Amino acid sequence: MRAVVLTAFGGPEVLSIQEVPLPVPGPEEVRIRVWATALNRADLLEREGRYPPPGNRPAYQIPGLEVSGVVDQIGERVSLFAPGDRVMALLSGQGYAEYVVATERMVMPVPDQMKLEHAAAIxxxxxxxxxxxxxxxxxxxxxxxxxxxxxxGVGTAAIQLAKQGNMSVITTVGSDEKVKRVRALGADCVVNYRESSFVSVVQEWTHHQGVSVVLDFVGQQYFEDNLRCLSPDGTMVLIGTLSGSRASIDLGLVLARRLRIQGTALRSRPSERKVALVQRFLREAWPLFQSQAIHPVVDRVYRLDKIQEAHRYMASNHNIGKIVIHIYSQEV
Ligand SMILES: NC(=O)c1ccc[n+]([C@@H]2O[C@H](COP(=O)([O-])OP(=O)(O)OC[C@H]3O[C@@H](n4cnc5c(N)ncnc54)[C@H](OP(=O)(O)O)[C@@H]3O)[C@@H](O)[C@H]2O)c1
Known part of the structure; x- marks a missing residue:
């Protein structure tokens, strides 16, 4: 099969397509003929050699944390899926390929009306x-x-989920075009951080009460400002460190307001915890796709042989939502 294999680390030019052996599903795994995969910011770090896959180094280091496609073969203990099923899956890697194996309990059916190339972005x-x-x-x-x-990609998902959960959403973006697009997704208040201070806007918008939760991807540059936006007993969830990972903060803020700082990493989490998350998501969030209350936001679709261009586009910070990589050329 064809796959993008990392044989060296560096810029987008290290991404090259090679022939590699077809993976074989274990007893509790399904093999998926991949229709599409989607990029994640972590793929850029992995390409640079700064985000190795968890566990033992695979024989072929293939990036790719998610796919959609059709089940092609199943392990002997698989009971939830059968060959021919349209599925999407969470992976720890190996997704930029024509076939991939996934633990059946991290695989989800594709909602009825959804195109496979959109499902890859979920x-x-x-x-x-x-x-x-x-x-x-x-x-x-x-x-x-x-x-x-x-x-x-994560922000567009979080806004829609939060609105479905009847939360009040304030969000930050870096351009006027993005302001328009996230408003259309339901954000109640949008800050172009290049023009205004998000701390002042949050204070004004919440009448100086602050917000209960901050979802942060920026890290270093926003750390203390995020704490200033929280109400007493609030939680900052640190999901990424786009601006750097070292910060100096006033611990008095954490103490006096009883704040919680919660770091999170999905890929390296033990398998059983990822399975529990996928199963909860299937019960609580998946029906929202089926009823079309929420949708994956797809910015562009590239063919696999344009993978270098796709990585450059993500690095430019121009994407709104997800960048999808099309692997097969016939709709299923
Ligand atoms: N912890 C986990 O398990 C986990 C899982 C998935 C993703 N993540 C993290 O979630 C974040 C988003 O991932 P994604 O794949 O959705 O990314 P993405 O689609 O590439 O979007 C990232 C956006 O962040 C903004 N940005 C970049 N650098 C920034 C900076 N220094 N300051 C402020 N904003 C900046 C840019 O938008 P603007 O133009 O609006 O600035 C950029 O387009 C990444 O940090 C990723 O590593 C973490």
């Missing part, structure tokens, strides 16, 4: 957002939530 972004809001952030209906990088 697992990593939506599971991360769902987990950050509910499991890590303990968000609840009516809570005020500040979501940074609102136009990112």
């Amino acid at each position: 697992p990593e972004a939506y599971l991360t957002a769902f987990d950050a809001l509910y499991e890590q952030g303990s968000a609840y209906p009516s809570a005020g939530v500040l979501i940074h990088a609102g136009a990112s």
Whole structure:
């Protein structure tokens, strides 16, 4: 099969397509003929050699944390899926390939009306957002939530999930075009951080009460400002460190307001915890796709042989939502 294999680390030019052996499903795994995969910011770090896959180094290091496609073969103990099923799956890697194996309990059916190329944009972004809001952030209906990088893959998912959960959403983005797009997704208040201070806007918008939850991807540059946006007993969920990972903060803020700082990483989490998350997501969030109350936001679709261009586009920070990579050329 064809796959993008990392044989060296560096810029997008290290991404090359090679022939590699077809993976064989274990007893509790399904093999998926991949229709599409989607990019995640972590793929750029992995390409640079700064985000190795968890566990033992695979024989072929293939990036790719999520796919959609059709079940092609099943292990002997698989009971939830059968060959021919349209599925999407959360992976720890190996997704930029024509075939991939996945633990059956991390595989989800594709909602009835959804195209496979849209389904590929769901697992990593939506599971991360769902987990950050509910499991890590303990968000609840009516809570005020500040979501940074609102136009990112994870941000567009988090805004929609939070609105479905009846939360008040304030979000930050870096351009006027992004302001328009995240408003259309339901954000109640949008800050272009290049023009205004998000701390002042949050204070004004919440009448100086602050928000209960902050979902942060920026890290270093926003750390203390995020704490200033939280109400007493609030939680900041640290999901990414786009601006750097070192911060100096006033610990007095944490103490006096009884704040919680919760870090999260989905990929390296033990398998059984990821399975529990996927199963909760299937019960609570998946029906919202089926009823079309929420949708994956797909910015562009590239063919696999344009993978270098796709990585450059993500690095430019221009994408609104997800960048999908089309692997097969016939719709299923
Ligand atoms: N912890 C986990 O398990 C987990 C899982 C998935 C993703 N993530 C993290 O979630 C974040 C989003 O991932 P994604 O794949 O959705 O990303 P994405 O679609 O590439 O979007 C990232 C956006 O963040 C904004 N940004 C970049 N650098 C920034 C900076 N220094 N300051 C402020 N904003 C900045 C840019 O939008 P603007 O133009 O609006 O600035 C950029 O388009 C990444 O940090 C990723 O590593 C973490």
